[in-house]
Amino acid sequence: MFIKLLQSMFSVRGGSPDDGVEPEFPAERVRTVRRAHAKAPREQHLNILFDEMRVGPYPIAGLADSCVRDSGAQSPPLKAFHRPLASYFLARYFLYSLALDGARAECGVFSGASALLMCRAATTRSAEYAGAGLHLIDSFAGISPPQEEDLIAVRAQDGRSVVMKPGFDGGAFASPLELVRHTLREFPAVAIHPGWIPAVFAELPETRWCFVHLDVDLYEPTLACLDYFYPRLVDGGVIICDDYGAPLFPGAHRAWDEYCAKHDLPYIVLDTGQSVILKQAADARAIRTAEVS
Numbered sequence: 001m002f003i004k005l006l007q008s009m010f011s012v013r014g015g016s017p018d019d020g021v022e023p024e025f026p027a028e029r030v031r032t033v034r035r036a037h038a039k040a041p042r043e044q045h046l047n048i049l050f051d052e053m054r055v056g057p058y059p060i061a062g063l064a065d066s067c068v069r070d071s072g073a074q075s076p077p078l079k080a081f082h083r084p085l086a087s088y089f090l091a092r093y094f095l096y097s098l099a100l101d102g103a104r105a106e107c108g109v110f111s112g113a114s115a116l117l118m119c120r121a122a123t124t125r126s127a128e129y130a131g132a133g134l135h136l137i138d139s140f141a142g143i144s145p146p147q148e149e150d151l152i153a154v155r156a157q158d159g160r161s162v163v164m165k166p167g168f169d170g171g172a173f174a175s176p177l178e179l180v181r182h183t184l185r186e187f188p189a190v191a192i193h194p195g196w197i198p199a200v201f202a203e204l205p206e207t208r209w210c211f212v213h214l215d216v217d218l219y220e221p222t223l224a225c226l227d228y229f230y231p232r233l234v235d236g237g238v239i240i241c242d243d244y245g246a247p248l249f250p251g252a253h254r255a256w257d258e259y260c261a262k263h264d265l266p267y268i269v270l271d272t273g274q275s276v277i278l279k280q281a282a283d284a285r286a287i288r289t290a291e292v293s
């Protein structure tokens with residue numbers, strides 16, 4: 001259901017106001033849902049939905065909330081129901097990866113809320129977890145300049161015509177590196193790599209990876225991350241993209257679709273709009289492909 005709402009936000013439906021069909025604009029749909037959430041009894045909904053959903057001993061809604069709060073970020077009403085479920089799925093894949101060999105990465109850190117969540121989830125498996133082998137990558141100067149693939153349809157000032165614009169301009173979501181270091185102070189072994197994707201990849205150790213969280217919003221860096229990490233991913237390793245269903249960032253799912261089509265990669269899309277690759281050994285893939293055809 002939620003994915004249908006996300007899909008409806010992606011594209012301009014109908015033609016133009018001129019042909020009698022009122023088009024739908026992603027930013028307007030987002031504003032409508034944001035207003036609806038702002039007025040609803042969110043706490044009550046959250047209790048009904050997530051009361052018994054836990055990561056180790058932590059109720060997921062409280063854990064997700066505390067990570068946002070402790071990173072100094074805001075938890076807007078729009079994301080009130082997306083964040084706990086998306087955090088739960090992220091934590092589950094991160095915990096799964098703890099049994100694999102290889103390094104872990106997050107591309108797109110902002111103020112560190114999702115990185116903190118993964119680290120706190122890991123402490124439910126090992127109280128001594130200090131973040132060793134986890135690499136955080138971000139410009140800390142915000143998103144790079146959006147490209148054509150990132151544009152969404154927006155109602156023009158005349159209220160009639162449609163213009164294509166980015167959901168956010170380059171430089172949005174800048175967050176000082178020192179803030180992220182502070183957010184992650186409980187996990188001193190985490191490695192932080194400030195710089196632009198893909199140039200910053202030259203700073204990474206040449207290693208195999210077992211878990212990658214992509215949250216860079218845009219077409220170019222999402223594609224560059226897949227290009228870099230997928231060939232270095234161990235069998236059984238996970239790449240999870242936060243932005244596949246993001247209505248204001250169509251470029252991320254375009255990059256994902258393009259990469260997966262080019263390399264014939266299977267993946268899933270969760271109802272949160274997160275997409276996930278679980279890398280299979282070549283022989284296991286061949287068997288599955290034979291089953292499908």
Ligand SMILES: C[S@@+](CC[C@H](N)C(=O)[O-])C[C@H]1O[C@@H](n2cnc3c(N)ncnc32)[C@H](O)[C@@H]1O
Nearest residue numbers: 108110113114139142143144196197215216221
């Ligand atoms: C939505 S925020 C990440 C949110 C974070 N994962 C969380 O849940 O708290 C997107 C991040 O991607 C980073 N980013 C976008 N394009 C980038 C690029 N080309 N190189 C490096 N970082 C980039 C931005 O600086 C921003 O911090």
